[in-house]
Amino acid sequence: MFYLSNILGMRVLDRKQAVVGSIADLEVASAEKFPIVAAVLVRTRSGLSRVGWHNVRALGIAECTLKLVGSELEPNFTLQDTSMLLLNHVLDKQIVDVHGAKVVRVNDIELAESHGQLRVIAADAGLRSFLRRLGLSWAISLVEQMRHHKVAENSIPWSFVEPLGRDVRNVQVRTTWKELSKLHPSDLADIVDDLDFNERDALFKALNDEQAADTLAELEDDRVKVAILERLGVARAADILEEMDPDDAADILQDTRADTQEAVLQEMQPEEREDVRELLAYDEDTAGGLMTNDYLEIRQEMTAGQVIDLLRHEAPDTETIYYLYVTDDSGRLAGVLSLRALIVAQPERAVGDIMLRHSVSVFVDDPKKKVAEVMDKYGYLALPVVNHEGLLQGIVTVDDILDQAME
Amino acid sequence: MAWWKHLRTRFGRFWVTLPVLLGVLGPGIITGNVDNDAGGITTYSVIGARFGYSMLWVLLLITFTLAMIQEMCARMGVVTGKGLADLIRERFGVRVTMVVMLLLLFTNLTNTMGEFAGVAGAASILGWSRFVVIPAVAFLVWILVVKGSYRSVERVLLVFCVVYLTYVVSAFMAHPHWGTVIRATVTPTFQMNREFTSLFIATIGTTIAPWMQFYQQSSVAEKAIEVKNYRYEALDTYIGSFLTNFVSFFIVVACASTLYVAGVRVDTAAEAAGALAPLAGNYASLLFAAGLMNASIMAAGILPLSTAYSVAEAFGWESGVGKSFREAPLFYGLYTALIFAGAGIVLFVPEGRLVSLMLFSQAANGILLPLILVLMLRLVNDRSLMGDYVNSRGKNIAVWAQAIVMIVLAGILTVQTLAGIFS
Numbered sequence A: 001m002f003y004l005s006n007i008l009g010m011r012v013l014d015r016k017q018a019v020v021g022s023i024a025d026l027e028v029a030s031a032e033k034f035p036i037v038a039a040v041l042v043r044t045r046s047g048l049s050r051v052g053w054h055n056v057r058a059l060g061i062a063e064c065t066l067k068l069v070g071s072e073l074e075p076n077f078t079l080q081d082t083s084m085l086l087l088n089h090v091l092d093k094q095i096v097d098v099h100g101a102k103v104v105r106v107n108d109i110e111l112a113e114s115h116g117q118l119r120v121i122a123a124d125a126g127l128r129s130f131l132r133r134l135g136l137s138w139a140i141s142l143v144e145q146m147r148h149h150k151v152a153e154n155s156i157p158w159s160f161v162e163p164l165g166r167d168v169r170n171v172q173v174r175t176t177w178k179e180l181s182k183l184h185p186s187d188l189a190d191i192v193d194d195l196d197f198n199e200r201d202a203l204f205k206a207l208n209d210e211q212a213a214d215t216l217a218e219l220e221d222d223r224v225k226v227a228i229l230e231r232l233g234v235a236r237a238a239d240i241l242e243e244m245d246p247d248d249a250a251d252i253l254q255d256t257r258a259d260t261q262e263a264v265l266q267e268m269q270p271e272e273r274e275d276v277r278e279l280l281a282y283d284e285d286t287a288g289g290l291m292t293n294d295y296l297e298i299r300q301e302m303t304a305g306q307v308i309d310l311l312r313h314e315a316p317d318t319e320t321i322y323y324l325y326v327t328d329d330s331g332r333l334a335g336v337l338s339l340r341a342l343i344v345a346q347p348e349r350a351v352g353d354i355m356l357r358h359s360v361s362v363f364v365d366d367p368k369k370k371v372a373e374v375m376d377k378y379g380y381l382a383l384p385v386v387n388h389e390g391l392l393q394g395i396v397t398v399d400d401i402l403d404q405a406m407e
Numbered sequence B: 001m002a003w004w005k006h007l008r009t010r011f012g013r014f015w016v017t018l019p020v021l022l023g024v025l026g027p028g029i030i031t032g033n034v035d036n037d038a039g040g041i042t043t044y045s046v047i048g049a050r051f052g053y054s055m056l057w058v059l060l061l062i063t064f065t066l067a068m069i070q071e072m073c074a075r076m077g078v079v080t081g082k083g084l085a086d087l088i089r090e091r092f093g094v095r096v097t098m099v100v101m102l103l104l105l106f107t108n109l110t111n112t113m114g115e116f117a118g119v120a121g122a123a124s125i126l127g128w129s130r131f132v133v134i135p136a137v138a139f140l141v142w143i144l145v146v147k148g149s150y151r152s153v154e155r156v157l158l159v160f161c162v163v164y165l166t167y168v169v170s171a172f173m174a175h176p177h178w179g180t181v182i183r184a185t186v187t188p189t190f191q192m193n194r195e196f197t198s199l200f201i202a203t204i205g206t207t208i209a210p211w212m213q214f215y216q217q218s219s220v221a222e223k224a225i226e227v228k229n230y231r232y233e234a235l236d237t238y239i240g241s242f243l244t245n246f247v248s249f250f251i252v253v254a255c256a257s258t259l260y261v262a263g264v265r266v267d268t269a270a271e272a273a274g275a276l277a278p279l280a281g282n283y284a285s286l287l288f289a290a291g292l293m294n295a296s297i298m299a300a301g302i303l304p305l306s307t308a309y310s311v312a313e314a315f316g317w318e319s320g321v322g323k324s325f326r327e328a329p330l331f332y333g334l335y336t337a338l339i340f341a342g343a344g345i346v347l348f349v350p351e352g353r354l355v356s357l358m359l360f361s362q363a364a365n366g367i368l369l370p371l372i373l374v375l376m377l378r379l380v381n382d383r384s385l386m387g388d389y390v391n392s393r394g395k396n397i398a399v400w401a402q403a404i405v406m407i408v409l410a411g412i413l414t415v416q417t418l419a420g421i422f423s
Helices: A087-088 A127-133 A137-147 A186-193 A197-206 A209-218 A224-234 A233-245 A246-254 A260-267 A270-280 A305-318 A337-344 A368-378 A398-406 B001-022 B027-035 B036-082 B084-126 B132-146 B150-163 B166-173 B178-186 B196-207 B211-222 B227-262 B271-279 B282-315 B330-348 B351-380 B383-389 B393-422
Strands: A010-011 A017-031 A036-044 A049-052 A054-058 A063-066 A093-099 A102-105 A108-114 A115-126 A156-159 A159-165 A323-327 A333-338 A384-386 A392-397
Touching: A010 B383, A017 A049, A017 A063, A017 A087, A049 A063, A049 B027, A049 B227, A093 B001, A102 A186, A102 A270, A108 A159, A108 A197, A127 A137, A127 B084, A127 B178, A127 B227, A156 A270, A156 B227, A186 A209, A186 A224, A197 A224, A209 A224, A209 A233, A209 A246, A224 A233, A224 A246, A233 A246, A233 A260, A233 A270, A246 A260, A260 A270, A260 B330, A323 A337, A323 A392, A333 A337, A368 A384, A368 A398, A392 A398, A392 B271, B027 B036, B027 B211, B027 B227, B027 B282, B036 B084, B036 B178, B036 B211, B036 B271, B036 B282, B036 B351, B036 B393, B084 B211, B084 B330, B132 B282, B150 B282, B166 B227, B166 B282, B196 B227, B196 B351, B196 B393, B211 B227, B211 B282, B211 B351, B227 B271, B271 B282, B282 B330, B351 B383, B351 B393
Parallel strands: A010 A063
Antiparallel strands: A010 A017, A017 A036, A036 A049, A036 A115, A054 A063, A093 A102, A093 A159, A108 A115, A115 A156, A323 A333, A384 A392
16 A cells, blocks of 8 residues: 555656656546546656556555656646646645545545556545654654554545545536535535635535525525525526525525625515515514415315325425414414324314314514524424414424524 | 716715625724734834834835735635635645644744733733733633634624724824824834844834734635625725724824833833823823723734634644534634633743743744745745736735845844844
8 A cells, every 4th residue: 555645756767777757746537436546747857747657667665667768758747627636636635525524634645556556545634644744653653652542544435535626616627526415415514614615616516406405504604605605696596595495595685785685586486586585574583584484374174185185285395294374264373283183184074173273373573582482382393473463474493493592 | 077977877886886895894904903912012112112203114114015915815815715724735735834833833822922911011001900801801702702603703803993093092192293203104214223123123023923814814715705806805905904004103103202202111012001191191091001902802812713723724623613612622722722821821920931932932933924925925826726816927026025025134033033042
């Protein structure tokens, strides 16, 4: 096994054992799971020369021998958009450890030779590799002897590595982020926190609208959400916001500048736009600001069977189905129907007969704290929100106030 | 009425861009203001008291140098989205990074001590016990960052910036002769004696401090300012550089028109505040001390924070005031250690010992600043990093010329200081 830090700067000898230069970098074919080294970049007296791996006879501990003679080495290297260089693009740069779902800095890179090919096998991010780079290997063994305990290597198998160092603004070589987009949105959100904004732009461009919406909703800092959306441009921002729950979308838009807010709203589909617009009218820290208005409208004269059919059709999009809020003819909150009561009821029974008539509710202008208290007192996961005429306006779910409770 | 139409469209555009501008403002102004910390105020008080108005021209000149250097950092932050420590690590590898970080850690720790010494000095003028005030301040700034959000931190800092205006009031209360003041500002004079040269260099060293480049670039990067709005960030930087020297100008004027005229010698900012009382009145003295207290508290928070950010960036630790202590233990650990070490040393180590530590710090600063300038110039001119936003030719010449002057001056100061320590 080789460490990149040992290979860089290594003496390069030609076929006749004459020193022709030193190793400046390794070029890899990045498409592979464990990328193959395609070429060695040799720093000669006249410039950088790219030597294909087939022209390398042997890579030893202290030197690298070529199959060429010195005069065949020409300063022919210019950085292609398609190549990835280990020193230039990976070492000391940040990578995403997909398995651990975090962003780390690469202290060293492990390579191994098999069947005549040199492959990248892992990225090292631990203290051990850091000390080795500083030339303090002796310190490692000293510490290990004293504490009888190995200094962490923290090497990440390359199959879990998503490099970020390659110019993420460059569309052609942009990393596929294929592994990344399989992650859970809340893991993605943790990663987004650690990326710089060019990397964030690239990541959000690679995610589909739904993934982007879920990831955005999971982010903690509202300013980061706003910055990401503003940089994605009005059209894409609108597409993503349409995929979000209207209350989350309204939360973000609340913090954007008035002109951007209006432009994004104009781009959204009329239906989603109206939902969001309605919510924007409420103060952020009241029940109105927390609630979603994307809920199922159940009338008390409907039958249990009809409600179940309605759920089948509509429920995939609505936020919660464990409690259904029932309204009378004039839209006033009449009662609450639990999913359990609905399922055990005979299909032909009227909702008005099986619902609970005295449901707990909060007013649109009740402060966040009140909502949390009511939810805590009655142990509900969701509450209906009504205006002062008793008309149902929306529902607020426990996850909307969870961050409040954690503070 | 073409001019009227022109004016209207200009203003129309202004009202559209105003929210953008306000959203961007912050990092440059905060950095500039924190620059007038306890060490800065001390230096400006001393040059005012010792040499009157004759060094004011240095402040005018240095405003441009500072603006140019900070602008490069701001530009790198906007274009790359990365902090300076990130870029140094990525471009120059582990060893260079380690050297820079060790020097930065050392100078910032001693500077933090300087801030707590400033707190103690101001407290004594205001009649408060240092054994109450120093721990209280340490705890206050610590809790603000650990428990607060980025937004609350920035908001508190911007309010703190306003308190700096106390120095302007102090200066006016000293009734200076404004004609002489303005003439001295635009007329370079130089005295060939050791005290003048070393104060001259100290002024530059305290105004262009290495932590500023790291701090501003990181906060610009964190703000995710779009490249198309870069000019607003440049404006923010220029305002910050102007403000810092605007304030220091009035500190010098306040001390020059009173202490210099009366021939009072001072060695610290707190002494200057105390000496102002009989000459410019109690209020001027109290305002001066309040300004010192404010500046020291602000810098006592920012310096450790900036250091923790830089080191975490360079070594790839989790960092950010948005994270919890458990998510970013090394970041918060370092931040906490710097604050409490700084406060603890000032409280319990005798003053005589502190002086030599401060001198070492000045020498370390003298090595660090040129190093950072050279690294910065290489980074900002790297096309693969900056694209079309590399330095223009004219800017490169101007910055290199100033960098060389500063490298020479810093070299002189370092040699002088080390010679002083070892003789």
